Amino acid sequence: MQNFIVTTARKSKADSGILAETFARNLNLKFVPRADFSLDALKKIYRVENILLIRNNFPVIVTNEGEIFFHPNTAHLRIKNLRQGLGDRLIDAAKIQAGDKILDCTLGLGSDSIVLSFVSENVTALEINPVLAEVVRYGMKNFSDDTPPVIDAMRRVEIVTADYFDYLKNCAENSFDVVYFDPMFRHGIIKSSGINPIRPLADNRPLEIDSVREACRVARRCVVMKENSRSSEFARLGFKIAGGGKYSSISFGVIDS
Ligand SMILES: C[S@@+](CC[C@H](N)C(=O)[O-])C[C@H]1O[C@@H](n2cnc3c(N)ncnc32)[C@H](O)[C@@H]1O
DSSP states (O other): OOOEEEEEOTTOOHHHHHHHHHHHHHHTOEEOOOTTOOHHHHHHHHTOSEEEEEETTEEEEEETTEEEOOOOTTHHHHHHHHHTTOOOHHHHHTTOOTTOOEEESOOTTSHHHHHHHHHHSOEEEEESOHHHHHHHHHHHHHOOOSOHHHHHHHHHOEEEEOOHHHHHHTSOTTOEEEEEEOOOOSSOOOTTOTTGGGTTTSOOOOOOHHHHHHHHHHEEEEEEEEEETTOTHHHHHTOEEOSOOTTOSEEEEEEEO
């Protein structure tokens, strides 16, 4: 995990240094003044593969695969669709209603959490990678554009840096209405997937039956999992594939509690 340093973009605003130091402190990482070094030079000097860079007062994770930064991504279009009454496959599969209490066990870049929060207004989202969690937490609190429903939804998401199994074990029975998992897909990397940038940082372990059992104990109504439509994970873990998205490469599985 310490395979990171924190620095600023070369020509950054004065307060970027303060923000970079705050990220470094929160994540227990080393802050390195940028001076005139290239990022490659800094990686060599400090023997790290990844850099958390503060650019224009926003955090950007630079890995060997490219850059990762917070953006609502597909949440924009999905919320637009919901507002027009067109529905959303996750919301429909989980039958999410206003007032539901949702536990999203796999935050990633947070698009699903934002959409869930738009409908239910009560989402707790877990992410095991602390840098990803901190970057998305900052983004959800500070990102701004001209779409108030999306911004309001993201501001309401509560992000917790945690392993979902540990977190679930400490939750009371029926303490959420719905528990949702979107693990990294086992097979068939979808090239166009918006999730590809986070692959170097994401926890790739498969969802285990013990976590599903805990989720069933914690969920009052249902547990939902997203996976590749052809995945054997649905059968292995006991999920029944929800209808809809007949021609989609992605499916949602449901276990009713
Ligand atoms: C496919 S991504 C989720 C994408 C997300 N639904 C979205 O809309 O952006 C899966 C995420 O779950 C995280 N993850 C995997 N195992 C986890 C665990 N045991 N506890 C918490 N988070 C985990 C990964 O690090 C990764 O960021």
